[in-house]
Amino acid sequence: MLSLLCCVLLLSACGDDDGATLPDASVAIDAGHDGGAPDAGASDAGSDAGGCGVRVTATIGPEGGTLAHCDGASLVVPPGAMSSAAELSIERVASPLAPVSPYVLAGPAFTFDAPGVLFSDSVDVVLPHDGGQRMEMAVQGEEEWIFFESCEVTETTISQSFRALGTFVALHDPTPYPERLTGLGEGRIDFTFGGIDDEIDVDPEGHAIDEDPGEGRTLTLLFRRSAESLVQVDLRFTISPEGEVTPAQIQHYDGSVGEIWSADVFAWPDDLAVTITRDEAGAIEGTVDATLHYGPDQTRPFTATFSARSELYRYPPERACELPEG
Structure with a gap:
């Protein structure tokens, strides 16, 4: 980042x-x-x-x-x-x-x-x-x-x-982060997308992680299921140094049709309404009421309730030898 x-x-x-x-x-x-x-x-x-x-x-x-x-x-x-x-x-x-x-x-x-x-x-x-x-x-x-x-x-x-x-x-960073990302944390999301109800757990294929601790960080909740075809819901939030959590992006992917529907705070700030709370024990609960986009013209409603408990994780630094001119 x-x-x-x-x-x-x-x-x-x-x-x-x-x-x-x-x-x-x-x-x-x-x-x-x-x-x-x-x-x-x-x-x-x-x-x-x-x-x-x-x-x-x-x-x-x-x-x-x-x-x-x-x-x-x-x-x-x-x-x-x-x-x-x-x-x-x-x-x-x-x-x-x-x-x-x-x-x-x-x-x-x-x-x-x-x-x-x-x-x-x-x-x-x-x-x-x-x-x-x-x-x-x-x-x-x-x-x-x-x-x-x-x-x-x-x-x-x-x-x-x-x-x-x-x-x-x-x-x-001397923090002893887990070696594997998959399966970190726990959680569940119940959602309705395009008129169809579904539910997915974090474990064992997704993850619930706090990234980039320090002055600011990102909370990522990835609910994933690969039985028959891959279906996943990706919720991302930014966390300010004061602890304020703000929605950043929602994505829904269905491998059976190969479509990624999404909404983010930069492109569609009015289409992304999320509430989220985290108690002193680290339990996360929230709701989503969003309009997801596919291509330039297609939209579908997405509503959900979710709960999770995250683990601390940071992606290892990449090695970029060819920095761009600007």
Whole structure:
């Protein structure tokens, strides 16, 4: 969810189709200093000075090269990305911003800088991390870290391609999420669609999940039945930081005819009426009174009552090496 926002905010930072591959640098510049081994990293790894000089610099030109910080960060400039030689720098941040819950720092934060340089090709920002699941990369905004999809994650580093630099860090979510999505949660929906009554349970093929905990999240209730032909009802809600639940989308799919009927708050806000409550024990109850759409002209009424109990889940981050230009 937030990765898309980052691409909007960092239009100039998004690489092109060739930005996914780490190039073979024609000049390898080790800009680290002697002074100890790199910091192994931890959830609070950005709070100390590290194992070498805080700031390292090197001059790189049109031939390309790699600037490496001995704490594990590097900047890979492919040949032709710079029109003339300029000084580039990597500086370890002494006191990085704290990420929003449930994320923790997975390594030091670094500021990458190339004053006055306009890269004509994507350069690769490589960061160290201390391991863990759901590793993500973020760039510092005015008051918070802005997440985006990383290109590649190894056992010790995370990387992505950019045409603009800034302050970057590796973050990860230590929450022990379930490995499988199918069957999470429980619930039941009784509904009438197109004059036909039906009922479907969440278990064992659907799921009831709270996604993306933190400042805002999504509640998804997927009621699915595959006997004879697949039939499913997908209810999605947004949950504000204050806990207010707002309907976002309803879909009905019938595999016997291959039709998806839907209504969402953006296209048809007046056709989507939902009430939903959740008590202190987590039990969810609600009603739906909607008009679903199929194609440009067809509509059908959809009414339902539902109950559910959700589980916490977050989809693993995707790996997008070919960020769009804008």
